[in-house]
Amino acid sequence: MPSEPANKLESLHGRRGRRDGQKAFKQRFHSPAYVEAVTAPKPQALVKIVSQARGYRAKAVMEYISRTANQPEHAADPGLNQDGEKGLQFEDANGQTCQGQAAIDKKYEAWKKDFERATPGSKRPPRHVAHMILSASTENTAANSRKVLAAARQVLQEHLNAQGYDYILVLHRDTDKPHVHVAINNYNQLEKKQKLRLNPPELFALRMAFAEKLNALGIEQAATLRRDRPHTLDAVEKGMEKLKQRQDWYKAKMRQAAPGLDALSQRRAAAKKIVALKAEIKEATLPFSPLRKEALAKLRELDKALILPAADIGKAVETTFKKIQKDHGQLRAFAQDLARPPGTPRLTYPQQLQRRRAIEKIRDRALANIGQARVDIMKSEVPHAQKSAMLQKLKALERGFGRDMGRSL
Numbered sequence: 559m560p561s562e563p564a565n566k567l568e569s570l571h572g573r574r575g576r577r578d579g580q581k582a583f584k585q586r587f588h589s590p591a592y593v594e595a596v597t598a599p600k601p602q603a604l605v606k607i608v609s610q611a612r613g614y615r616a617k618a619v620m621e622y623i624s625r626t627a628n629q630p631e632h633a634a635d636p637g638l639n640q641d642g643e644k645g646l647q648f649e650d651a652n653g654q655t656c657q658g659q660a661a662i663d664k665k666y667e668a669w670k671k672d673f674e675r676a677t678p679g680s681k682r683p684p685r686h687v688a689h690m691i692l693s694a695s696t697e698n699t700a701a702n703s704r705k706v707l708a709a710a711r712q713v714l715q716e717h718l719n720a721q722g723y724d725y726i727l728v729l730h731r732d733t734d735k736p737h738v739h740v741a742i743n744n745y746n747q748l749e750k751k752q753k754l755r756l757n758p759p760e761l762f763a764l765r766m767a768f769a770e771k772l773n774a775l776g777i778e779q780a781a782t783l784r785r786d787r788p789h790t791l792d793a794v795e796k797g798m799e800k801l802k803q804r805q806d807w808y809k810a811k812m813r814q815a816a817p818g819l820d821a822l823s824q825r826r827a828a829a830k831k832i833v834a835l836k837a838e839i840k841e842a843t844l845p846f847s848p849l850r851k852e853a854l855a856k857l858r859e860l861d862k863a864l865i866l867p868a869a870d871i872g873k874a875v876e877t878t879f880k881k882i883q884k885d886h887g888q889l890r891a892f893a894q895d896l897a898r899p900p901g902t903p904r905l906t907y908p909q910q911l912q913r914r915r916a917i918e919k920i921r922d923r924a925l926a927n928i929g930q931a932r933v934d935i936m937k938s939e940v941p942h943a944q945k946s947a948m949l950q951k952l953k954a955l956e957r958g959f960g961r962d963m964g965r966s967l
Contacts, residue, residue, distance in 0.1 A: 600779065600780040601694070601695035601779050602781065603694055603780065604691065604693040604694070605690065605693075605761055605765040605768055605781075606690070606691055606761065607690055607756055608689040609688075610687070610688055611685070612685060613673070613686065616666070616686045616687035617666045620662050620666055622739075623689070623726070623728045623730075623740075624648045624657075625645050625646045626645035626659045645662075646728050646730075648661075648726045649711070649726065649728075650725070650726050651714070651715070651718065651724045652719075653711075669686070669724065672747075673686045673745070686745075687742060688741070689742075690756075691738070692706070693735050694736060694737070694777055696736070696777050698734055698735055702736055703729060703731055703736040705775040705777055706736040706738060706772070707727075707736075707738055709771035709772045709775055709777075710727060710738040710768065713768045713771055716767070721746070721748075722747045722752075723743060723744075723746060724743045724747055726741050727739065727740045762781070762783070765781035794835060794853065795853075797835050798835060798853075801828060801831050801835070804824075804828065808825075825874075825934075826926070826927075826930045832860060835857055836854070836857055839854060875935060878927055878931050879931075882927055882955050885920050885923065885924045886958055888916075889920045892913045892917050893917065895913055896913050924955075928955060932952055935948050935952070
């Protein structure tokens with residue numbers, strides 16, 4: 559089914575830009591193509607702002623996306639132009655292609671004239687350049703990459719260049735999805751007092767336009783909000799059910815005479831999962847909606863289940879002590895292996911490096927468990943004498959880790 563034209567974003571600055579973006583956002587269900595994309599999951603087009611930069615950081619963004627800056631050894635080969643200059647070929651708003659550090663320097667110096675200085679006492683410094691990514695969920699072939707670049711070029715021409723904004727865009731193929739990086743001069747070239755506004759409604763309108771261009775070029779893509787997709791909330795429900803099963807397993811293990819698990823580490827992982835689920839619920843539901851209230855209420859019940867009663871905190875801490883002491887033993891064994899006496903075979907450099915990394919990993923995990931145990935002990939309602947004894951034991955374990963870690967380095 560051919561997609562209907564997206565609501566065109568007529569302006570990206572001032573009150574008119576906000577009205578246009580809000581209109582596309584609020585009227586999304588007026589489009590049959592949008593309703594179809596929501597009910598039948600499709601690959602999602604992506605348009606997002608990665609960062610905002612000012613001053614020399616703006617130039618660093620331009621160098622990064624054009625690969626003229628120094629790249630790590632594992633980065634894709636940036637290529638060389640016919641003059642032997644390093645970098646990827648980039649386009650400006652007028653469709654002119656350039657390459658190399660000299661071209662980036664020239665473009666930055668032209669933009670730099672527009673940049674305003676920070677106002678003394680201002681809490682929010684000026685944003686000179688926006689770093690945007692447009693990506694398609696499709697196979698990273700040469701043909702698809704050309705189509706993604708063409709779609710991005712058309713969208714930027716219609717929604718940025720036509721409104722007086724300058725930019726450079728570069729196609730990247732260093733991941734499993736073809737994507738286009740864009741560095742945008744936030745200062746309008748037609749109306750100097752206007753600056754680019756890219757709030758969520760404006761970005762949503764750009765996503766819809768980008769998906770429309772991709773579909774026209776033969777790459778099926780959709781641009782829907784997560785909150786509108788029913789399968790997103792189903793994934794949250796499954797995550798909550800999995801967490802509940804994990805909590806039931808945890809309680810069953812704790813009822814054993816000698817549980818052999820790191821109890822506080824399990825609880826810390828569950829707490830992180832709850833934070834992640836809460837963020838997903840807010841992303842997938844509307845504010846103040848009954849669906850959000852119901853989902854958050856279920857999550858609060860799971861959160862309360864993490865709080866152990868006073869009768870169980872001592873047992874949980876003891877199981878964690880056993881795990882910490884076991885880690886301590888491994889750390890000491892690795893430290894002794896590194897400090898072999900003269901006359902014994904020495905470890906090779908890779909073996910030494912492996913031991914040191916293992917020591918750091920064990921120490922970081924143990925200190926995190928010690929910190930979690932300290933918090934749980936302080937919050938518990940166990941008698942003061944028992945609480946003091948637990949805290950002293952934790953302190954001794956922490957000192958032992960620090961001492962042995964120092965010997966191993």
